[in-house]
Amino acid sequence: MSSYPESPALCHLPRVTVIGAGRVGSTLAQRIAEKNLADVVLLDIVPGMPQGLALDLMEARGIEIHNRQIIGTNDYVDTSGSEIVVITAGIPRKPGMSRDDLLKTNAKIVVEAAKNAIAHSPNAIFIVVTNPLDVMTYLAWQATGLPRDRVMGMAGVLDSARFETFIALELGVLPADVKAMVLGSHGDLMVPLPRYAHVNGIPITELLDTATIDRLVERTRNGGAEIVELMHTGSAFFAPASAVSVMVESILLNQSRLLPVAAYLEGEYGLKDVVIGVPCRLSCGGIESVLELNIADEERAALHSSAKSVRQNIDRAQEMLAAVNV
Secondary structure, three states, rough: OOOOOOOOOOOOOOOEEEEEEHHHHHHHHHHHHHHHOOEEEEEEEOOHHHHHHHHHOOOHHHHHHOOOOEEEEEEEEHHOOOOOEEEEOOOOOOOOOHHHHHHHHHHHHHHHHHHHHHHHOOOEEEEEOOOOOHHHOOOHHHHHOOHHHHHHEOHHHHHHHHHHHHHHHHHOOOOOHHEOOOEOOOOOOOEEEEHHHOOOOHHHHHHHHHHHHHHHHHHHHOOHHHHHHHHOOOOOOOOHHHHHHHHHHHHOOHHHHHHEEEEEOOOOOHOOOEEEEEEEEEEEEEEEEOOOOOOOHHHHHHHHHHHHHHHHHHHHHHHHHHHOOO
16 A cells, blocks of 8 residues: 555646637737636637647747646537637638628627537636627627626727827827726727826826827727738737736636726616627626716717617627528
């Protein structure tokens, strides 16, 4: 009989599944692993691609000094038991395309991904990145049957980061010293809030004139399109991956951070049965609460206009899905 004590049970390590191993998905897998947040399962329909990316990331572990496991797979069985599922799968934007042009193709992809993932990880929290993001988040919420606090979209974190970047570039200040808030849909009708933007507590309305602020607001609304036009063959992926990783971190570490995310509303801001970007607290249970800001009448009108556009696209997407029996 051995004199050695029995080995203790292995500690449970959180697992995040990333569906879609494209630029956003693979960069997000890198962010999560190198932040030492969770083990990562990278899933894609292309044989060999997620496996190759996972192996590449695994080979960097000693250099980056972490020991997280990264698994590449084409099988949803390997995603079982995930705490968080991030859906990035879908076709990307090309020059001249709006996010809404992606509606039909990506709706089918997201619904199938959500149904497959929830079957293997019934306790997971879902974060949707696929465009048009607000619509896709609504469809994922419907497909999973989860309560609204466990399904959200990445939008406002990215849009706010873009607004902050443009403010920092304009003023020549450290980006980390700039804080901003962007509400509404992840598209041309998003609602940046200059009144809530500041540099170390100093409102930008005291640092910039109205014409400059309006220019920065407009650039924020077209932030994604600007990158698409410059790249020609792809869309943004570094900043979107960073934005999702912040949300994942707040959930896994129960940080209760106040972040703008695409959430299903049940009367907040006078809106119901629609997904739209609003400030939320993110904790281990997902959306802990939705914060209703004191916004001006014109800002509320813009938010409602944004929500109306999202609602119309939700209806269009549901009609398309019904036609193909998804």
